[in-house]
Amino acid sequence: MSLPPEKATELKQIIHDHLIKMDIHGKIRDVLAETVRGDGQHGQRSLSEEDFIHALQRRGIVDDVMKDLHFTNVVRVFSLYIDVLHTLRFPLRRYLYLQVLGGKAFLEHLQEPEPLPGQVCSTFTLHLHFRNQRFRSKPVPCACEPDLQEGFLLEVHRDGPGDASKMADATTMLSICDPVHMVLIKTDTSGDTTLISSYFIDWRRVLGAPNGKSSVSAELLGVGSECKVAVGVLNLKLELYPPLTETLSPDVVTTQQSLERQKTAEKERLFLVYAKQWWQEFLEIRPSHQSKLVKIFAQDENGVNRPVCSYVRVLRAGRLLESPRQAARFVSLLAQERAPVVGGGVRQEQWCSMTAFLCRNKGDCEDHATLLCSLLLGFGLDAYVCVGTKAKNIPYTWVMTCGTDGSITFWESFTAHRYLHRPIDPEAPPMVPQPKPTHTYRTLGCVFNHKKFLANCQPSDAVELCVFDFTDGSRWKAMSEEAVRSVCAPGSTSSLPPTPPLCSPSVVPNEASNQLELEMRYLLAEHRKDLGLATVWDDHLSYLLSAALSAYELERCIGVSCGNEEFQDAVRRAVPDGHTFKGFPIHFLHRNARRAFATCLRSPFCEEIVCCRGDHVRLAVRVRVFAYPESACAVWIMFACKYRSVL
Template identity: 75%
Template sequence: MSLSLERASELKQIIHNHLLKMNIHGRIREVLAETVREDHGPAHRSLSQADFLRALQHRGIIDDVMKDLQFTQEVLTDAEPGSPPKPATHFVDKNITQLKKTNIDPSRRHLYLQVLGGKAFLEHLQEPEPLPGQVCSTFTVYLHFRNQRFRSKPVPCACEPDLREGFLLEIHREGTGEGSKMADGTTMLSLCDPVHLVLIKTDTSSETMLVSSYFLDWRVVLCSPNGKTCFAVELMGVGSECKVPAGVLTVGLELYPPLTDTLSADIISTQQSLERQRTAEKERLFLVYAKQWWREFLQIRPSNQSKMVKIFAQDENTVNRPVCSYVHVLRAGRLLESPRQAARFVSLLAHEKAPVVGGGDKQEQWCTLMAFLCRGKGDCEDHATLLCSLLLGFGLDAYVCVGTKAKGTPHTWVLTRSTDGSITFWESLTAHRYVHRAIDPDAPPLAPQPKPTSPYRTVGCVFNHYTFRANCQPSDAVELCVFDFQNQSRWKAMSQEALKSVCAPGSTTSLPPLPPLCAPSLDPAAASNQLELELRSLVSEHRKGCCCPGCR
């Protein structure tokens, strides 16, 4: 039987992967050391190749290697003529129920997450099955895990949507120089980062809607036999529908390579219970501190009660979190070239208030960053926190401002301070910038005063990822405010240590992980060129078949 060069290379790669999985090099070194020490003694250092092979065969290592190397007919047979060779660093998962492990690096630990279908999406119970080529509403699953983001193929909305997708997630250590080492069971047990699943519905007019946001604790696979498990995940609604089930997803988890010694379920449940207790205690202590801080703030001036000082905010799952936890240092790399471009990017995300059933005031909903990016639209708070995170990533001294604009409408925007003390307001919905110049109320009546240029009327507090300051000046009018944050008589600050205990990355398990920005899947230059070529071709074909004198 003859093999092509591509199949021979793939076969070598399979053998190499199996040998790495068995740690064959370490076992050979152990046999070599034992043979030199026991059989030949310290005085005799020479060892022939035949002696070493006999030692390997005597200890059964050669038999173990031959038993472990089992190939299927698909690997040994040659590829079809004209089929492209498969890259050595990529796998094509044609069958969702079985992961092809031939080209996965066996020296790294991976988690294979499968979405095996959905059911009980009762809102779409009466929705008819779409005809071929018909435009219909679709479901899309977005996933984020430890700086890795994925998206499933859109499928038609139905009571039992055909959501079937596989995602290969890499589990790695965070220590310096340990990124290439395989994580063991103890290390993975300490990784409390969940898998964030976001379900988005896109209707026929391309409008998106956030259906559910779910945090999956994947560590249940550590106690499963053979590193495989499958279970159902109940997705709840968002906002006012957070207590109403949206549907059920069947999820399968597979650990590769599997653990030789699986952990017990009691150890995993104990670890999760300890993490919840530690998080609850930190949040309780911060709440006690926040209440005391608020009482002190009201004692400064009774009128402070009416100022817009926002300490906590609810996310899409109606979980109360400190507002500082919604801001992170987000570095865009080469995706965004300047702060102005970052402001333009944020302004292109659509503005939409959180939907609410019935009338009355708007429902407050500060989305997590992953849900906001997947949905592609949100309220002014979502835009402001994202823009502040990006400006912090560019090295600017940026803060989110909570206050009001014209007609007393609640609003949030971004403030940056320069090294010379100048203040610039950034409107996250429009990418406009305004230079702030405060009015001096103690100036003489005839002294010239700067005219307000921004649309903002009052400001109650400012915050970013590590500081929170409330405005305790006599007036909260923006044109009279002095943004000297070091002056305790003008701005009352919270303890940075208290904020860090509940808002710093990794401080509590209730904080959602920070997703990275992803490059667009569409190359605008290439798409523009292709569109121009297609238009030229269509115009040329139209002119050939047209009888008008002007087209000839």
Template identity: 70%
Template sequence: MSLPPEKASELKQIIHNHLMKMDIYGKIREVLSETLREDHGPAQRVLSEDDFLNALQRRGIIDDVMKDIRLSQQKHAHGDTGSPSKGVPLLTDKQNIQMTKTSIDPSRRYLYLKVLGGKAFLEHLQEPEPLPGQVCSTFTLFLHFRNQRFHSKPVPCACEPDLQEGFLFHIHTDGAESNKMADATTMLSIRDPIHLVLIKTDTSSETTLVSSYLLDWRTVLSSPSGKTSLAVELMGVGSECKLPAGVLTIDLELYPPLTETLSHDIVSTQRTIEKQRIAERERVFLVYAKQWWREFLEIRSSNESKMVKIFAQDENGINRPVCSYVRVLRAGRLLESPRQAARFVSLLAHEKAPVVGGGDKHEQWCTLLAFLCRGKGDCEDHSTLLCSLLLGFGLDAYVCVGTKAKGTPHTWVLTQGTDGSVTFWESLTARRYLHQTIDPDAPPMASQSKPSYPYRTAGCVFNHQSFLANCQPSDSVELCVFDLRNPSRWKAMSEEALQSVCDSGATSSLPPLPPLSSSSLVSSAASNQLELEMRT
């Protein structure tokens, strides 16, 4: 079996580092000089390879090397890796953490999360045991913490799914302290949760969002051993957000361990203070939003029928300001242009939130990680993702809430150019439309352009720091003037009020945006493999 060149060079480097650690080269030089001095006179300096190997064996150096190699093999034999999207390789054993010197910086702090299995997934209580090689429905666990994304290997759906994997996270600190190892006090101030998303994939490759959970990992800071175990109860999503979906058993461990841990009361008090502060911010914003809405209705009575949406429910049934669903998202070199970003978003499937029984549409605005992991969502999910990407490209982008043909509620994206032009972006199809206003006061014989876009009314627009409601006499898109800085046409919310509840870290119910990660598929290798299979 031959290794690829890069793997061979990596293996050589690991062997070299291991031999350097044992100082094997210094020992060999000592044996060589002693052998030349003892076994040969000054006139004879010829030493055969067999003589030199016998000298190494007599002094026990070869035995020491072989024992060390066997010990390393035993330590690695019990390891099992997961499937990371990006960042540090996944590990499943403390010994593996100590052995993987290439992936660990001894001057930085790490959080090791180990999933020990699931239980009480009662929906799959009657699930038959899959036969070897049989295609069956699977569970996959996705995780995101501070710009690091991982996912587990798929396991068969069962009442007690065999989810057993480990994940190693960097605990970064920002600013001037970024080069120092994070201590307990510094880590206590890090409020970013670990976002867990459980996805079910059925036999036809259709994905379903099972649960979305925000895990506060800071309980490990009060553990004397630097390790703690948790039973995480995962709740359902949408209309089932009050019903448990199952339980995951999780171990949390800090590496290296803390020399001084915090008391349980300090950690509990810090979390309580944060919750109180967040609740107060949300209460103040709700009071402001009610007053703002009353002022909006006083402008004209017809404003009550416009599609002005200030709050929306996420997959966990939590009401959040719509501005919190949009952030500036930079795709780096993964997406080269805004049009390519629109194409990427349109390739994610469109599916409305499932609902049991009839009635109106069940609205569910998903968090970005849940949307990306499931690979499909409603028009609101597509629009907020596209708006975030366009903001990352430096465009003046907004999500527009309104209706399309037959009065169906819909969302899309609009961007404003420096010349005042307005472009509509349909996130489901990647099509773009240039907005041209129809003048209702023009003479009857004047030519009016026929709109090509499918949108009928526009009630409000928003992005990560602005929310504006349409207060023009008509909310028809054809007649709207999208001069968003004109207060007589668009009533704006206070940016300070929005910032208090929509900024990153402003509330615990707002997980930070996960980074986009490149495909794990190597296109050239996949192309060659496909060609070989077609030839066969």
């Protein structure tokens, strides 16, 4: 007998909550240590899974769990823990076990009522990134003291050749300055996400802890304009597996951290001195350069000024993205949102670290442009982020790539559109036709990537007049690549956030498509019922709409329309003579059925289909969800109807 997926998920959650409540981690560790000591004293063979299960039963732990859960057999539950504990008992590498033991002082949610069982409420989710490993907690209801109870097993090893299989000792781990990046995300009842805090913890304090364990109260600060305001506290516990045979002196750890901070501060000071000198030289070229958008530094979500080149990295997506155009499509599916600001006035600019941007799944044009540039660099293209203005003189960023043949292509990160740059020759005779730009970019102040920073010093900063010959010092003033590398290269300073890998899609496309289509059918039928209209579905016509939706998504990815001929031919065969066919496709970035249906009804074309009256009216709806990394998805919905024409 198998359980439905929703019941299985509920059952897993109940078991998980009870095991945490019983401190099952600690009890299993105690039994494991005691059993291993007993086996060692009696010279017995290595401990098997069956032996360990029997040891748990003898101690009464299995009976306690059975009593609490009212189950007859929970041996399978313990097997899940044994898999992890087997790794910890016979480790090939060192692990950092980071436990989150709850939160407190989230005063913004002081008046938050206790959620009723089954009630939809706002939730907190904690995301972690450490040395190319990413994890996230289960969502918990927002509260003044959120019940964040999670454990994360983080692997610690050096990245050098031959070091991956070695057990890291205390001295080696002391030299690993990568912090654990913790990002707290709030998700409201409609599915919108908000970045609450971005926190970096130096885990190396555990190297000097007497018993190899360290407890930390992490005070989380807000982001953007609230980066100096505390939003809450998380209670953390750090522990190394296997424990160190010899711990370091706390003074040694503190001294190492202090030396790293001093080294970072000195590098940043020298770069700032160089940047000021470089800027003065740039202003001396032409007085009008003072008004150009040459952005050398930008503030991240924590209010820290960082060189803009540090926001770009060479990012390879592995098997998750297959081409540069698919990467552009993925970035365009991340929602657009300006940095929140209290009150009116000038637009608040905030460049997010890549981890915070990916966890939130939305951001401003700067976040999209730096991510797209990083992905294009990973695909081997010569990509740069462009800083300038678009129509109405609005500050804006986009991406450009330089071809080996000298061609320049602009990439719009919000839409994945590509534009070939055709410069205008200002010295050409008036009668000579000039190319008209198809993009909305107006001026260009500077371009940069992870290695280079170049400011536009041409007489005009109009995009259509720009010549992109970066070797021409009279047109582009470049910063020293060595200076950029000193503060922007990975590992150059301890203050740079590490680059996260992309996560696999969390959405199962077929299941999500079926579920959303059922919801849309229900909403459409109910809407027609309110109008006094019956609803008769044509399942065959609904199936035929899949070809069109697939073609639409393919066109968004590669920029070429294909497959419409087959779809049109199939529809002609499915619609009898004397009947009329109408279809309305629409695209969304979310999977909220009610929001999507309400948006569709605002279109008179869609409303005409949904509210269709006539003879032999048959309705069809088809939903296709295309999954991309980081929970991003392209949702295509198509409404259609056919009816007998009476005119």
